[in-house]
Amino acid sequence: MDKHHIASGNALDTPARAIRPGHFCALLCAALLLQPGLSAAAPAGPISADALHRHISVLASDEFEGRWPGSRGEELTLDYLQQAFEAAGALPGNGDSFLQPVPLVSWTMDVEPSITVRGGDFEAELVYREDMVAVTRRLVDEVTVTGSPLVFAGYGVVAPEYGWNDYEGLDARGKTVVVLVNDPGFESGDPELFTGRAMTYYGRWTYKYEEAARQGAEAVLVVHETEPASYGWAVVSRGDSEHFGLETPDGNRSRAAVEGWLSAEAAARLFAAAGEDFAALKAAALKPDFQAQPLGELRADMRVRNTISRTDSNNVVALVPGASHPDEYIIFTAHWDHLGRTGDEIFNGAVDNASGTAGLLLLAEAYAKLDPPPERSLLFVPVTAEEQGLLGSAYYAANPVVPLERTVAVINVDVLNFIGPTRDITVVGYGASELDAFVDAAAAAHDRTVRPDQRPAAGVYYRSDHFSFAKQGVPALYPNMGRDLADGGTERGAELAQSYYGERYHDVADEYSPDMDWRGGAEDLKLYFDIGLRIANSREWPNWNEGNEFRAVRDAQRAGQ
Ligand SMILES: [Zn+2]
Numbered sequence: 001m002d003k004h005h006i007a008s009g010n011a012l013d014t015p016a017r018a019i020r021p022g023h024f025c026a027l028l029c030a031a032l033l034l035q036p037g038l039s040a041a042a043p044a045g046p047i048s049a050d051a052l053h054r055h056i057s058v059l060a061s062d063e064f065e066g067r068w069p070g071s072r073g074e075e076l077t078l079d080y081l082q083q084a085f086e087a088a089g090a091l092p093g094n095g096d097s098f099l100q101p102v103p104l105v106s107w108t109m110d111v112e113p114s115i116t117v118r119g120g121d122f123e124a125e126l127v128y129r130e131d132m133v134a135v136t137r138r139l140v141d142e143v144t145v146t147g148s149p150l151v152f153a154g155y156g157v158v159a160p161e162y163g164w165n166d167y168e169g170l171d172a173r174g175k176t177v178v179v180l181v182n183d184p185g186f187e188s189g190d191p192e193l194f195t196g197r198a199m200t201y202y203g204r205w206t207y208k209y210e211e212a213a214r215q216g217a218e219a220v221l222v223v224h225e226t227e228p229a230s231y232g233w234a235v236v237s238r239g240d241s242e243h244f245g246l247e248t249p250d251g252n253r254s255r256a257a258v259e260g261w262l263s264a265e266a267a268a269r270l271f272a273a274a275g276e277d278f279a280a281l282k283a284a285a286l287k288p289d290f291q292a293q294p295l296g297e298l299r300a301d302m303r304v305r306n307t308i309s310r311t312d313s314n315n316v317v318a319l320v321p322g323a324s325h326p327d328e329y330i331i332f333t334a335h336w337d338h339l340g341r342t343g344d345e346i347f348n349g350a351v352d353n354a355s356g357t358a359g360l361l362l363l364a365e366a367y368a369k370l371d372p373p374p375e376r377s378l379l380f381v382p383v384t385a386e387e388q389g390l391l392g393s394a395y396y397a398a399n400p401v402v403p404l405e406r407t408v409a410v411i412n413v414d415v416l417n418f419i420g421p422t423r424d425i426t427v428v429g430y431g432a433s434e435l436d437a438f439v440d441a442a443a444a445a446h447d448r449t450v451r452p453d454q455r456p457a458a459g460v461y462y463r464s465d466h467f468s469f470a471k472q473g474v475p476a477l478y479p480n481m482g483r484d485l486a487d488g489g490t491e492r493g494a495e496l497a498q499s500y501y502g503e504r505y506h507d508v509a510d511e512y513s514p515d516m517d518w519r520g521g522a523e524d525l526k527l528y529f530d531i532g533l534r535i536a537n538s539r540e541w542p543n544w545n546e547g548n549e550f551r552a553v554r555d556a557q558r559a560g561q
Contacts, residue, residue: 045366045369046088046362046365046366046369047362047363047365047366047522047525047526047529048362048522049517049518049519049521049522051358051362051522052355052358052359052362052416052518052521052522052525053514053516053518055084055354055357055358055361055362056350056354056355056358056512056516056518057512057514058080059077059080059336059354059357059358060348060349060350060354060511060512061348061512062346062348063076064076064077064348065340065341065346066338066339066340066341066346066347066348066349067336067337067338067340067349067354068337068338068339068340068341069104069244069311069313069337069384069385069388070104070311070312070313071340073340074313074314074337074384077336078098078099078314078316081098081316081318081336081357081361081382082098082099082316084361085098085316085318085361085364085380086098088318088361088362088364088365088368089320089364089365089368089369090318090319090320090364090365090368090380091318091319091320091321092317092318092319093317093318093319093379093380093381093401093402094317094401097317098316098317098318099314099315099316099317100314100315100316100317100395100396100399100401101312101313101314102246102312102313102314102315102384102385102391102392102395102396103246103247103310103311103312103313104244104245104246104310104311104312104313104384104385104388104391105139105244105245105246105247105308105309105310105311106242106243106244106245106308106309106310106311107135107136107137107242107243107244107245107306107307107308108241108242108306108307108308108309109135109241109242109304109305109306110141110305110306110307111305112128113128113132113133113134113135113258113260113302113303113304113305114126114128114301114302114303115131115132115134115258115260115300115301115302116300116301116302117150117270117273117298117299117300118298118299118300118301119273119274119295119296119297119298119299120296120297122273122298124269124270124273126262126266129237130237130263130266131262131263131265131266132221132260132261132262132263132266133236133237133260133261134221134258134259134260134261134302134304135243135258135259135260135304136255136257136258136259136304136306137245137252137255137259138251138252138253138255138257139247139251139252139308140251140308141305141306141307141308142303142304142305142306143257143258143302143303143304144257144301144302144303145176145218145219145257145258145300145301145302145303146301147299147300147301148174148175148176148218148219148299148300148301148302149174149175149176149294149298149299150175150176150178150270150274150294150295150298150299150300151170151172151175151176151177151178151292151293151294151295152177152178152179152271152276152281152285152292152293152294152295153166153167153170153172153177153178153179153212153292154166154179154180154284154285154290154292155179155180155182155183155184155202155203155285156177156179156180156208156211156212156220156222157183157184157202157207157211158211158214158215159194159200159202159549160552161547161549161551161552162193162194163288164184164194164288166179166285166290166292167211167215167292168291168292169291169292170215170291170292171216172212172215172216172217173215173216173217173218174216174218175217175218175219176217176218176219176220176221176258176300176302177212177215177217177219177220177221177292178221178223178262178267178270178295179208179212179220179221179222179223180222180223180225180228180282180285181203181205181208181222181223181224181225181228181229182199182203182228182229183199183200183202183203184285184286185197185198185200186198186199186203186228186457187228187282187286188286193286195456197456197457198456198457199230199456199457199458199459199461199462200549201462201471201549201550202549203228203459204459204462205222205229205261206389206462208220208222209222209255209256209259212256212259213254213255213256217256218256218257218258219256219257219258219259219260219300219302220256220258220259220260221260221261221262222260222261222262223261223262223264223267224236224261224262224263224264225264226264230455230457230458230459233263233264236261237261237263243388243389244311244385244388244389244391245388245389245391246391246394246395246398247310257302257304258302258304270295270298271295273296273298274294274295274296274297274298275296276295276296281293313337313384313385313392314384315381315382315383315384315392315393315395315396316336316380316381316382316383317379317380317381317401318364318379318380318381319377319378319379319380320364320367320368320373320374320377320378320379320380321373321377322373322374322375322376322377322378322536323372323373323374323375324375325375325376325377326376326377327377327402327406328376328377328406328407328408329376329377329378329379329402329406329407329408330376330377330378330379330407330408330409330410330411330532330535330536331378331379331380331381331407331409331410331411331469331474332360332363332378332379332380332381332410332411332412332413332528332532333360333381333382333383333393333410333411333412333413333465333466333469334353334356334357334359334360334382334383334412334413334414334465335353335356335357335382335383335384335385335386335387335392335393335414335464335465336353336357336382336383336384337383337384337385337386337387337388337392338352338353338354338387339387339506345508346508346511347506347507347508347510348508348510348511348512349510350510350511350512350513350516351415351416351418351500351504351505351510352414352415352505352506352510353386353413353414353415354512355415355416355418355518355521356413356414356415356416357382358416359413359416359521359525359528360380360381360382360413361380362525363378363380363525363528363529363532364378364380366529367529367532367533367536370533374533374536374537375536375537376408376535376536376537377402377536378532378536379401379402379407381393381396383396383465386414386464386465390463390464390465390467390468392465393465393466393467393468393469394468396468397468397469397471397472397474398472404469404472404473404474404557405557405558405561406561407469407474408475408535408541408542409435409474409475409476409477409535409542410466410469410470410474410475410476410477411466411476411477411478411479411528411531411532412464412465412466412476412477412478412479413479413525413528414464414465414478414480415480415481416481416518416521416524416525417481417482417518417520417521417523417524418481418496418500418516418517418518418520418521419481419483419485419493419496419497419517419520420485420486420487420488420493420496420517420519420520421485421486421487421519421520421523422448422481422482422483422484422485422486422493422520422523422524423447423448423449423482423484423485423486424448424449424450424451424482424483424484425443425448425449425450425451425479425480425481425482425524425527426451426452426453426454426479426480426481426482426483427439427450427451427452427453427477427478427479427480428452428453428460428461428464428477428478428479428480429453429461429466429470429476429477429478430450430452430453430477431452431545432461432475432544432545432548433475433476433477433542433543433544433545433548434475434540434542434543434544434545435475435477435535435542437542438531438534438535438538438542439477439479439531441534442527442530442531442534443527445530446523446526446527446530448482448527449482449484451482451483451484460478461478464478466478470550471550471553472553472557473550473553473554473556473557473558474554475542475543475544475550475554477531479524479527479528479531481497481520481521481524483497541558543555543558
């Protein structure tokens with residue numbers, strides 16, 4: 001998961017509330033279970049703990065240097081993956097190539113960004129990392145904002161399916177919009193408002209930036225509050241001096257010039273200087289008739305300076321063609337990249353995500369050897385630069401190798417089960433789409449229970465590569481390890497998971513050892529294989545559930561198919 005996940009601790013780690021397979025799907029599941037050849041778990045021959053050890057030990061070796069995009073580690077990784085896909089019987093997925101080049105851009109801060117706010121006899125220079133952080137994603141060495149009026153735009157959300165528009169009546173051009181993190185449902189706790197405590201994409205800071213840009217805002221500042229953000233100010237203010245992104249043909253000029261965060265204390269000071277009460281305006285923002293309002297006479301000057309550099313990285317794309325509907329695709333993603341090295345210290349990323357990458361190799365081999373072959377095509381896409389903000393998958397989704405409207409579903413593998421075989425399986429994104437029926441049927445065949453995301457309020461769904469596809473409309477799932485150990489139960493399972501997320505996650509200690517237990521990883525992969533196969537052998541086009549924030553995009557995309 002991307003690095004803001006650090007702050008959420010182990011987001012998946014509260015006691016399991018298992019749901020019986022089949023509980024939610026009634027007739028559709030029954031129909032699937034009755035289909036010939038689908039009643040039992042399909043054989044997934046090459047998938048084994050030994051095979052996982054073999055691939056992970058190479059991908060997470062010191063020689064691969066922590067798989068940093070653009071490094072020697074990337075070259076070795078790409079060579080290894082291409083050879084392994086070929087040996088598995090998969091075909092190049094991008095014309096005659098296994099690679100999709102992904103041009104990455106990076107911004108390195110030259111001097112600390114500055115923001116000064118003035119109005120009447122008030123003047124304050126905000127302190128970098130204490131009061132604010134700010135970057136630009138435009139491809140210029142320097143951006144300046146001068147005398148931009150501050151406007152409070154509530155949650156900064158435009159959500160037609162919830163009848164919500166915080167920008168209604170506001171001409172945001174030239175303005176600095178100040179917005180709240182998360183969405184109104186979270187703050188109110190009202191299950192009828194958005195999705196209640198569960199976060200929608202409208203709650204993510206990335207969305208706030210995107211919407212502000214669409215509205216033509218000059219700058220956008222998100223007010224940090226620990227509870228709705230699900231991580232503390234320390235995570236935001238740590239901000240690396242270098243950040244990566246993608247380049248659009250307009251040099252990212254469609255983004256707001258400055259994107260950043262305000263600490264809750266700094267925001268309260270600014271609201272007070274404008275003669276407003278932060279808590280009162282926040283409460284007003286929970287009402288559907290909320291209107292964006294200027295923060296008194298306050299205006300901001302800002303300056304951000306960078307050195308820009310470019311790096312060529314790559315996604316890998318491998319294909320197992322379908323027998324009868326080769327132009328319809330199920331995509332498996334897993335990020336191959338990790339955090340690289342600093343000096344002698346290597347972030348090997350054995351669990352995160354050499355494991356998932358190895359998983360894709362085994363899935364490809366299992367599908368390629370299947371007799372009879374799957375009806376629809378399977379595409380395996382190990383993506384780059386997930387750790388830098390889901391960049392490889394975002395690039396793919398913006399430049400798809402096969403059309404998104406012909407892509408039935410996406411299944412993401414980010415971290416395989418390293419705790420041993422479990423009776424349950426966690427599925428992040430469960431409850432969002434009709435893919436649940438396929439998950440339920442496969443889980444039942446494998447005698448597994450389905451455990452939905454345990455902390456939907458933390459927005460884990462929006463923090464790994466499947467999300468890049470969801471955002472573009474394609475129904476997507478992120479299955480992850482369960483907690484209910486076949487040998488040891490839930491308490492022991494949670495303990496083992498916690499020891500990883502607490503001590504080794506995104507640390508140099510996430511390294512390969514022959515003692516690792518990949519039996520559960522292999523069992524989970526067999527289940528993923530079965531989910532994918534059921535979708536591949538179906539004629540269904542599972543959609544997002546009614547009311548889901550991605551459904552309108554999918555409906556428009558699929559219209560005319
Ligand atoms: Zn990670």
